[in-house]
Amino acid sequence: MVTPLNIPRDIRVTADGDGSPVSIWLSNRQRRVARVRNVWRIDDEWWRQEISRRYFDLELSNGSVITVFQDLISGNWSRQRY
Amino acid sequence: MIILCLYIPHLPIQWELMRHPGLAQSALIIGGFPHERKAVFDCSHKAAASGVYPGMTLRQASHCCPDAVFIPIDEAGYAKASEEVLDILDQFTPVAEAEDPGRIFLDVSGTERLFGPSESLAGQVIDEVTRTTGLRPQIGIASSRFIAGVAASLAVTSPLIVRIGQERTFLTPLSIEFLPIAPESIAWLKRLGLRTVGQVADLQVNALDSQLGQEGLMAHRLANGIDERPIIPRPRPDVLEETLSFEQTLESLDALLAALSRSLDRLVPLLRKRYQVCHQIRLSFRSDDGSAWLDTVTLKTPSDSQSEMLGILKRHLEPLSSPEGIAEIYLGLAKLGGEFGKQTLLSSKAKSQQEEALQRLEKDMGDRFVRSSLKKVVTLDPDSRIPERRVALADARIDG
Numbered sequence: 001m002v003t004p005l006n007i008p009r010d011i012r013v014t015a016d017g018d019g020s021p022v023s024i025w026l027s028n029r030q031r032r033v034a035r036v037r038n039v040w041r042i043d044d045e046w047w048r049q050e051i052s053r054r055y056f057d058l059e060l061s062n063g064s065v066i067t068v069f070q071d072l073i074s075g076n077w078s079r080q081r082y
Numbered sequence: 083m084i085i086l087c088l089y090i091p092h093l094p095i096q097w098e099l100m101r102h103p104g105l106a107q108s109a110l111i112i113g114g115f116p117h118e119r120k121a122v123f124d125c126s127h128k129a130a131a132s133g134v135y136p137g138m139t140l141r142q143a144s145h146c147c148p149d150a151v152f153i154p155i156d157e158a159g160y161a162k163a164s165e166e167v168l169d170i171l172d173q174f175t176p177v178a179e180a181e182d183p184g185r186i187f188l189d190v191s192g193t194e195r196l197f198g199p200s201e202s203l204a205g206q207v208i209d210e211v212t213r214t215t216g217l218r219p220q221i222g223i224a225s226s227r228f229i230a231g232v233a234a235s236l237a238v239t240s241p242l243i244v245r246i247g248q249e250r251t252f253l254t255p256l257s258i259e260f261l262p263i264a265p266e267s268i269a270w271l272k273r274l275g276l277r278t279v280g281q282v283a284d285l286q287v288n289a290l291d292s293q294l295g296q297e298g299l300m301a302h303r304l305a306n307g308i309d310e311r312p313i314i315p316r317p318r319p320d321v322l323e324e325t326l327s328f329e330q331t332l333e334s335l336d337a338l339l340a341a342l343s344r345s346l347d348r349l350v351p352l353l354r355k356r357y358q359v360c361h362q363i364r365l366s367f368r369s370d371d372g373s374a375w376l377d378t379v380t381l382k383t384p385s386d387s388q389s390e391m392l393g394i395l396k397r398h399l400e401p402l403s404s405p406e407g408i409a410e411i412y413l414g415l416a417k418l419g420g421e422f423g424k425q426t427l428l429s430s431k432a433k434s435q436q437e438e439a440l441q442r443l444e445k446d447m448g449d450r451f452v453r454s455s456l457k458k459v460v461t462l463d464p465d466s467r468i469p470e471r472r473v474a475l476a477d478a479r480i481d482g
Binding site (some may be wrong): 001002003004006007008009026045051066080081082 | 460462467
């Protein structure tokens, strides 16, 4: 049996009008996004179950970094190492 | 609570037939010889068919069955057989109690994950005991030791399992002979017209108390399926030990280490079977001139590894003067403790040690869990733009 690693995990994100994260919730605490370091989009596996995501590499107010993405099909936000 | 009773009917007879297979066709009576003022201890079916029964005098037994073969009692042998069965049952649960040499109770509560449902467990126990000892047990499983014991007595062709909630249904029609009370008490109950356990269960407890006292109270409780007696496991030795004697004395360190290695080969598996580690090694040597040498090695890190312990012994013995004339050695693994977790840096070990450590890990996890939990990381598509497509966990097996 094969189990994929680095599965996306749901995360609560507050985004601005452009869809860019301004804060995220970690361990029931809200963290402000200090800076968006990078943004990129992937569209893949259209022949199977289409995947369309916009990734954000974020620096938080406490100095830590995290990668999140918004699923452009469902609108849900997830965190995932890239 | 789930109790398994392993009952070996006529254990003495089975034991003697294993030692003397040529007697299989004979009527066998254990207890002594006909001229002795003793009673029959046990007898085979053939002897029983002639009217012999345990408790009968040997003289009477010889009249009933003149062609029988008479054998003295070997209590030490029967106890040894029972201990051997207890050792086998250790792999199923450490909570095992031998009520008498032919009847052992195990607390198997919570072992479903390891051995499956009761039917599967019973089959595995029977297979293991029969394969290892040649003895043929009967198995009963129930929520109390009394019911499990009765079920085992009745389980002649296959294991008998009394499900929770079915205890009264099982007990009600049984003869009062199954109640563990004195024959006089059985006789008194029969005089009252009571024949079944169900009838005893329906009696007013005061009546039993006034006539039979504590025994009556116990009978009433057991008849109602109430038996809270725990299983009391045998005390486990706190030293695993072995003594070796040599016809030809050991004259070199290499010979001594080879003997210690063979001894560790036998003791370490016993240690691992108990999921214990050793904190201290005890050594003693006796020379052919009678002089003795004793030593104790305390391990800095508790261990269950044969190679580690041998290495420690070698480093400990090398500085000493070369041994001569060693006629006997004693090796004891002492201060046995519970499991000990340690971070193992596999990369610092030689490849053979890495494989040994991983194989042991795989076996230990396979023993504890129905499926091995050992996994390895496999690369699927390292260049995939979708992160969860790059690597995965797969079941791993360590090949020797």
